[in-house]
Amino acid sequence: MIRLHDNLSSGNGYKVRLILAQLGIPFERVEYDIDRGETRTPEFLERVNPNGRVPVLELEDGTMLPESDAILFYLAGGTPFLPDGRLERAQVLRWKFFEQYSHEPNIATPRFWITHRVEMTEERRLSLGTKRKLGYAALGVMEGHLASNDFFVENRYSIADIALYAYTHVAGEGGFDLEGFPAVRAWLDRVAAQPGHVPLTRA
Amino acid sequence: MIRLHDNLSSGNGYKVRLILAQLGIPFERVEYDIDRGETRTPEFLERVNPNGRVPVLELEDGTMLPESDAILFYLAGGTPFLPDGRLERAQVLRWKFFEQYSHEPNIATPRFWITHRVEMTEERRLSLGTKRKLGYAALGVMEGHLASNDFFVENRYSIADIALYAYTHVAGEGGFDLEGFPAVRAWLDRVAAQPGHVPLTRA
Numbered sequence: 001m002i003r004l005h006d007n008l009s010s011g012n013g014y015k016v017r018l019i020l021a022q023l024g025i026p027f028e029r030v031e032y033d034i035d036r037g038e039t040r041t042p043e044f045l046e047r048v049n050p051n052g053r054v055p056v057l058e059l060e061d062g063t064m065l066p067e068s069d070a071i072l073f074y075l076a077g078g079t080p081f082l083p084d085g086r087l088e089r090a091q092v093l094r095w096k097f098f099e100q101y102s103h104e105p106n107i108a109t110p111r112f113w114i115t116h117r118v119e120m121t122e123e124r125r126l127s128l129g130t131k132r133k134l135g136y137a138a139l140g141v142m143e144g145h146l147a148s149n150d151f152f153v154e155n156r157y158s159i160a161d162i163a164l165y166a167y168t169h170v171a172g173e174g175g176f177d178l179e180g181f182p183a184v185r186a187w188l189d190r191v192a193a194q195p196g197h198v199p200l201t202r203a
Numbered sequence: 204m205i206r207l208h209d210n211l212s213s214g215n216g217y218k219v220r221l222i223l224a225q226l227g228i229p230f231e232r233v234e235y236d237i238d239r240g241e242t243r244t245p246e247f248l249e250r251v252n253p254n255g256r257v258p259v260l261e262l263e264d265g266t267m268l269p270e271s272d273a274i275l276f277y278l279a280g281g282t283p284f285l286p287d288g289r290l291e292r293a294q295v296l297r298w299k300f301f302e303q304y305s306h307e308p309n310i311a312t313p314r315f316w317i318t319h320r321v322e323m324t325e326e327r328r329l330s331l332g333t334k335r336k337l338g339y340a341a342l343g344v345m346e347g348h349l350a351s352n353d354f355f356v357e358n359r360y361s362i363a364d365i366a367l368y369a370y371t372h373v374a375g376e377g378g379f380d381l382e383g384f385p386a387v388r389a390w391l392d393r394v395a396a397q398p399g400h401v402p403l404t405r406a
Contacts, residue, residue, distance in 0.1 A: 065294065065297060086277060090268055101304070130326065
């Protein structure tokens with residue numbers, strides 16, 4: 001059975017839990033207490049992921065695959081969650097890289113600081129203003145796209161939607177207000193209505 | 204002819220220029236002065252990329268594909284620069300997401316601040332220490348992998364190497380010292396020795 005090295009509060013972990021649920025793939029889950037540094041131990045770095053992060057998918061042969069969006073791409077291959085065409089796949093990746101570079105660091109990180117009660121250093125306090133601005137800009141990019149599209153690529157639900165849903169639907173926990181983003185809110189409802197959908201905290 | 208919306212100082216743009224050169228694909232290049240905000244004009248946001256960034260690949264039918272790593276994946280499809288297997292492709296993506304999340308923001312951003320003479324605000328000054336620490340950690344992850352691998356995936360040159368080469372080979376411009384990373388330095392030489400290699404500033 002495949003094994004997911006995970007943390008239940010993580011939106012990145014949730015991306016993987018969600019697609020595994022929707023594909024009906026059974027898996028074993030190993031929970032790490034990230035507040036206690038359990039993904040930074042010498043053993044974890046040596047055996048699971050030298051980058052000290054979860055999620056990591058461990059295949060039956062022991063192969064370790066880190067990075068939530070690489071895992072999504074792997075699991076979705078050959079399923080309706082990932083289109084086959086070369087350009088369509090590149091567009092899926094375009095939104096996944098947008099998520100990891102322009103969205104996640106600005107929207108997920110404040111949520112992490114707040115929900116994990118991380119010390120609000122002067123550095124974090126100053127960067128929070130920038131993250132607010134860039135996070136709202138990322139939401140604006142999504143709003144513009146979703147104003148005329150039901151989903152991110154080819155107007156059908158794919159791993160691009162899963163990737164962007166993970167931290168957008170809990171953006172409020174990081175202090176973001178989605179009131180001004182009606183197309184994003186309607187899309188969140190469409191994603192949550194997909195067959196087999198599970199909530200973030202479903203282990 | 205395809206068209207690359209680009210900035211010549213950008214390592215992300217360089218990734219695309221490099222693979223286009225190595226694949227022998229002719230292209231037209233449109234240069235934007237990012238210091239003067241030319242990628243944030245209403246026209247650019249409307250017509251090229253709502254996220255206000257280059258590179259963007261414009262296909263012959265007018266389709267716009269943003270995100271350097273999505274462009275690499277698109278261009279490399281069906282070539283020796285991207286393996287065919289589902290797991291091998293996921294491993295390529297694993298390193299590309301590592302690059303965009305754990306490497307680029309910490310190694311490329313200080314280079315940008317220095318080489319583009321961006322104002323060193325208190326926020327940037329404080330975050331520079333964190334970026335140094337995380338950037339060296341990313342280089343450490345690369346060093347560990349390259350200590351027993353010639354390239355990042357399947358021991359052959361791929362777009363994973365192109366993605367990580369772009370900002371690693373100019374890490375010194377951002378104040379990083381590669382002295383303590385001999386495997387990384389040897390890999391940089393192997394990448395630079397690939398057929399058709401071009402330097403960052405080759406238009």
